[in-house]
Amino acid sequence: MVLRKASSPAFTPPCPSQTRPRSGPFIAHLARFRREDSGSVAIIFALMFVALGLFVGAAVDLGRWLQARHQTIAAMDAAVLAGGRVLQLDDKDVTGARATAYRYYSENIKGRTPLVEDTITFDAIEDNTAFAAMGNAYMPTTFLNLARISRLPLLNLSESHFSKVDLVSTGGSQGDSSIEISLMLDVTGSMSGSKITDLKLAAEDLVNIVISDSSRAKPVRVALVPFAEGVRLPQSALSVARGSPASSVTVGSGWNKATYYRAECVVERKGNEKYTDAAPGTNTYVMTMYNSSGRCGLPAADEIVPLTKDKTLLKSRINGLVLSNTTAGHIGTAWAWYVLSPNWNALWNTANKAAAHGEETEKIAILMTDGEYNLQYDTNGISTGSTGAGSAVNGSSTDQARALCTAIKAKGITVYTIGFALGRNSTAVNTLNHCATDPSKAYTPENGEELRETFRNIALKINQLYLTH
Known part of the structure; x- marks a missing residue:
């Protein structure tokens, strides 16, 4: 009697449908995008990235602008009050009031975002009965410059005196008393x-x-x-x-x-x-x-x-x-x-x-x-x-x-x-x-x-x- 080794059954690879997960709609859309050779979708996609980049960049520029604006206004207010007090003590010392105001302003804008222009000045007005700040300051942009916006004004241009104090008693704790x-x-x-x-x-x-x-x-x-x-x-x-x-x-x-x-x-x-x-x-x-x-x-x-x-x-x-x-x-x-x-x-x-x-x-x-x-x-x-x-x-x-x-x-x-x-x-x-x-x-x-x-x-x-x- 001749003994024969039993042969193993032949290996049959599994059907792809049995091993791969279903691709779903996202994979299908991605595959179609890969096969797209007209170029229109790629252009739209690129433009979307540019717009998104400008939006994010504008937010960065506006954040810097807001911080610089707040610091500038606070510095102007402090300067006007300081200069006004000098004139309260001597209403003829306009030179001293200006110098004091500039000193306070300079001290309070330390660390501010570098500006492209600062024309803010301080002076006595209304026959020396008031002291005010005038002018404006401009911050250069980085991302908005791509949209041809090269600088932003820190103050409202419609306001001729952004910070002002009256040196005479026109109000006070009792109103017009x-x-x-x-x-x-x-x-x-x-x-x-x-x-x-x-x-x-x-x-x-x-x-x-x-x-x-x-x-x-x-x-x-x-x-x-x-x-x-x-x-x-x-x-x-x-x-x-x-x-x-x-x-x-x-x-x-x-x-x-x-x-x-x-x-x-x-x-x-x-x-x-x-x-x-x-x-x-x-x-x-x-x-x-x-x-x-x-x-x-x-x-x-x-x-x-x-x-x-x-x-x-x-x-x-x-x-x-x-x-x-x-x-x-x-x-x-x-x-x-x-x-x-x-x-x-x-x-x-x-x-x-x-x-x-x-x-x-x-x-x-x-x-x-x-x-x-x-x-x-x-x-x-x-x-x-x-x-x-x-x-x-x-x-x-x-x-x-x-x-x-x-x-x-x-x-x-x-x-x-x-x-x-x-x-x-x-x-x-x-x-x-x-x-x-x-x-x-x-x-x-x-x-x-x-x-x-x-x-x-x-x-x-x-x-x-x-x-x-």
């Missing part, structure tokens, strides 16, 4: 030497900033209230404020007896209205000052100046201030209130009368002193400690000042305080802190330059610059 400011100034003996010189310069700065000669400015009036042992009123206002006091008073007895004579100054008010702004009259007059000489330590040069917009007069009276004696700060505080109160208008001429309290008038008191309040009066208007004098009719000068400040603020009057070179005098510091409307309005400059900066700071807060576009 007028402003009345009382400026209490310490002219006591401790202000001798460079301190009184510094005060005069600082007060002049404030007047220059807040009062504008422009007809576009909102009405701003300032009153001056110099004080020392009391305050001195214009002769025409004396009888209205104090009535008809006796020419002399005799107090005490025996070795403690003394006669005092009526002086031209007035001191505090006693009675139920001592801490109000009720109009003066019977039982509500302020007391007259009595002393052994019958003369007021404050000369005529230190008379109160009621509210006025006469910048020349105010600066002349500030420059003419003369130093006197001790510090009855509560009396200065009271009169810083009275000159702002319509209840006391009988003392003044029509042009000097205070407006009624309300939203249409912003009233501000600035209280400046260089020391602790330390002089008060008895019921006869004689300073305590004098021979035969009684005790203080209303308590200490410090306590009276604090009570008056509380009442002033309750009337809606904004109070700024300036304690000049107070050092470690905590009583004086605490009194002024109490009087200020809030901590941001209490200042303690220690030298002349800081004092000037303080007055400027307050003036700039009162006469704020607002950007207009």
